Amino acid sequence: MEIHFSSTHLSTIAHYNWYGCKEIYCCIFIVGAFLLAGQTEHTRVSNDRYRFIHGRDGVPGRDGRDGVIGPQGTPGFPGFPGHKGNHGELGKPGPQGERGETGPQGVPGPLGPKGSVGSIGLPGTPGMKGQNGNTGSKGEKGARGNSSALSSGVVYIRWGKTSCRSGANLVYRGTIGTTYAGHGGGGSNYLCMPDEPQYELSYKPGVQGYSPMHGVEYEETVTSHRANHNAQCATCLVSNKEVYLMIPARARCPSEWTREYYGYLMAEHIQNDRTEFICVDSAMNTVPGSQNHISAGHLYHVEGHCDGVPCPPYNNYKELNCVVCTK
Numbered sequence: 001m002e003i004h005f006s007s008t009h010l011s012t013i014a015h016y017n018w019y020g021c022k023e024i025y026c027c028i029f030i031v032g033a034f035l036l037a038g039q040t041e042h043t044r045v046s047n048d049r050y051r052f053i054h055g056r057d058g059v060p061g062r063d064g065r066d067g068v069i070g071p072q073g074t075p076g077f078p079g080f081p082g083h084k085g086n087h088g089e090l091g092k093p094g095p096q097g098e099r100g101e102t103g104p105q106g107v108p109g110p111l112g113p114k115g116s117v118g119s120i121g122l123p124g125t126p127g128m129k130g131q132n133g134n135t136g137s138k139g140e141k142g143a144r145g146n147s148s149a150l151s152s153g154v155v156y157i158r159w160g161k162t163s164c165r166s167g168a169n170l171v172y173r174g175t176i177g178t179t180y181a182g183h184g185g186g187g188s189n190y191l192c193m194p195d196e197p198q199y200e201l202s203y204k205p206g207v208q209g210y211s212p213m214h215g216v217e218y219e220e221t222v223t224s225h226r227a228n229h230n231a232q233c234a235t236c237l238v239s240n241k242e243v244y245l246m247i248p249a250r251a252r253c254p255s256e257w258t259r260e261y262y263g264y265l266m267a268e269h270i271q272n273d274r275t276e277f278i279c280v281d282s283a284m285n286t287v288p289g290s291q292n293h294i295s296a297g298h299l300y301h302v303e304g305h306c307d308g309v310p311c312p313p314y315n316n317y318k319e320l321n322c323v324v325c326t327k
Helices: 007-014 024-044
Strands: 153-159 169-178 191-194 214-218 232-239 244-248 258-267 278-281 297-301 321-326
Touching: 153 244, 153 258, 153 278, 153 321, 169 297, 191 232, 232 258, 278 321
Parallel strands: 214 297
Antiparallel strands: 153 232, 169 191, 169 214, 169 232, 244 321, 258 278, 258 297, 258 321
16 A cells, blocks of 8 residues: 655654654654544545655664564474594593402413523522442552652650651750659649740749649669659651651551651659650660759659560560651
8 A cells, every 4th residue: 555645744744853752652653643644634635646755864763672582493303413523632541450360371382492591590508418428449549749848747756865866857855844743733744845945924923833844854764874864855847747656565667657766665653643654765865964863753664564464475574665656
């Protein structure tokens, strides 16, 4: 439908104070009133067409208010699958699980190649001592080694002499000493006291008398000119020897042994304190000027008695010989 306005209406609308209408509802009401008036005029007049008279442009209206949110529509169709995303970052390791049960033993694998020799290990603990084995056969005698005169050997005392045999070395010479014969204490053996004593340690002045050392006299010897004289001695070294032996009641050494000297078997008197048996050289020496009889230590011949030794071959009350041998 076309709306036509008369010149009166248009002039009225054109000159209307639009600026006095501050609300949009007011403007709508005014326009509606004019539209209604135009419709009434149109019915009253003929079909004569009026020309439109354009007035000035009005001020732009305000933006309308937001309408009420309508009801939620029906869900749309499912969308297409999206593209595969990139791999995410590696997550942290989870906690360690419980240890599983031991599985059955596997089949032994093939033998591997031989490894290199390892380092020497620590020594093990000593084992138990085994039983003694059988004695082996005697080996051949080795060659005799070279040695100096004093590199090895045996030492013995030559009682009654101040020298050693030819081939033996004199260590020192001296006088035979022992404890006083009537005393129950002191030593029971004979000593070869050196001719040149040494006193390097401290000593206590005066006579103590605890254990005096006395000289030893020959008593009632086969050769009477040595009676009451003090006996002498010598300490000898024999090189290239390993053992020495004093054999009583003999004057000669066994085969393969060397005789160092021989003489008489002698000791203290049976009524005095006991001493040892010694082999006194047959060519006994005496200390010069010692012929005065002093009851100190004594040397008496030793005789065989048939109540203890077999007779024969021993002779009753006959002075016994002796010999010193080395090997």
